[in-house]
């Protein structure tokens with residue numbers, strides 16, 4: 001927000017949004033590394049606890065630095081309310097578990113980040129919450145899976161690692177038609193390239209560990225929605241189970257938000273060039289990149305995303321070729337993380353997705369030669385030369 005509180009564009013909101021300046025008038029956001037807060041009088045403490053006077057009580061509930069991060073994310077996402085969390089998984093688990101109770105049914109797209117899939121497939125049934133995993137790219141599969149007790153839909157788009165794109169507006173429409181909620185994990189798209197709330201989703205979650213930090217420093221997550229949903233579903237759970245974000249990490253993430261648009265723009269431009277280069281290589285069997293005309297859901301990409309992606313999925317012939325390529329890279333590092341300033345490559349079948357069965361790998365298109373490349377901020381020409389050299393060695 002500007003000084004006059006006039007509405008501003010996202011790139012400006014990411015620099016100024018949510019700033020709470022102390023009496024010292026500091027330029028950069030302050031780190032309020034405190035557990036608690038003091039009250040001048042017993043009456044003031046009583047009023048604060050009754051909710052009759054505004055202010056902070058305890059950093060498990062809320063903290064000024066964390067609050068700045070939440071406000072800035074709300075401004076970017078167009079959400080009314082948010083709760084920042086200690087990791088992306090704390091955010092996903094909270095958003096999902098707060099939306100259902102024993103006896104309810106959840107439908108999720110089967111192409112999910114490994115830990116997200118474990119929550120839906122393994123944890124929820126332990127508490128009497130039924131779940132069905134579907135191929136999310138066909139709306140017919142979602143419709144067929146609906147039961148009288150379906151209360152929640154969950155998806156990630158683009159998906160990890162094969163960058164499938166799911167029609168968020170179509171799934172949101174189905175959820176609305178049966179009075180269920182749709183939670184979208186928007187990590188791969190970033191808050192800049194896809195707006196799930198505008199597409200009809202009820203709740204958006206992020207691992208802020210990825211592009212929002214963007215420089216590989218700290219874990220964080222956030223859940224965003226309207227005020228009514230947060231008040232009714234998340235508020236008490238959050239206060240009493242304590243997945244709270246550290247003020248220091250919130251500060252790091254605030255600094256990350258200031259440069260998010262510049263980084264994501266550069267990384268996406270670089271990724272688009274690299275995807276085209278890989279597609280032209282004989283040793284590369286397949287390239288999946290949202291933004292290329294040959295993406296399997298190119299029409300949905302056009303409809304719901306404003307940019308390509310900072311990630312590329314591509315297939316070498318087999319595991320041997322994929323491993324030799326990774327080992328021959330000089331600038332791109334082997335790591336299972338993504339969204340970093342440093343370019344990172346991983347072999348999902350033996351790392352991030354190693355816990356899935358062979359059948360699940362086949363369903364998801366995770367082959368022995370599949371690689372996921374997260375494009376960083378290095379000079380694109382250096383990255384192209386690095387990949388060119390490594391492909392020759394593979």
Ligand SMILES: *Cc1c(COP(=O)(O)O)cnc(C)c1O
Pocket residue numbers: 087088089090092113116156160185187188207208209210219220221
């Ligand atoms: C990384 C990631 C998560 C989990 O985030 P953490 O911060 O590592 O807990 C969840 N969903 C997606 C899509 C991710 O990429």
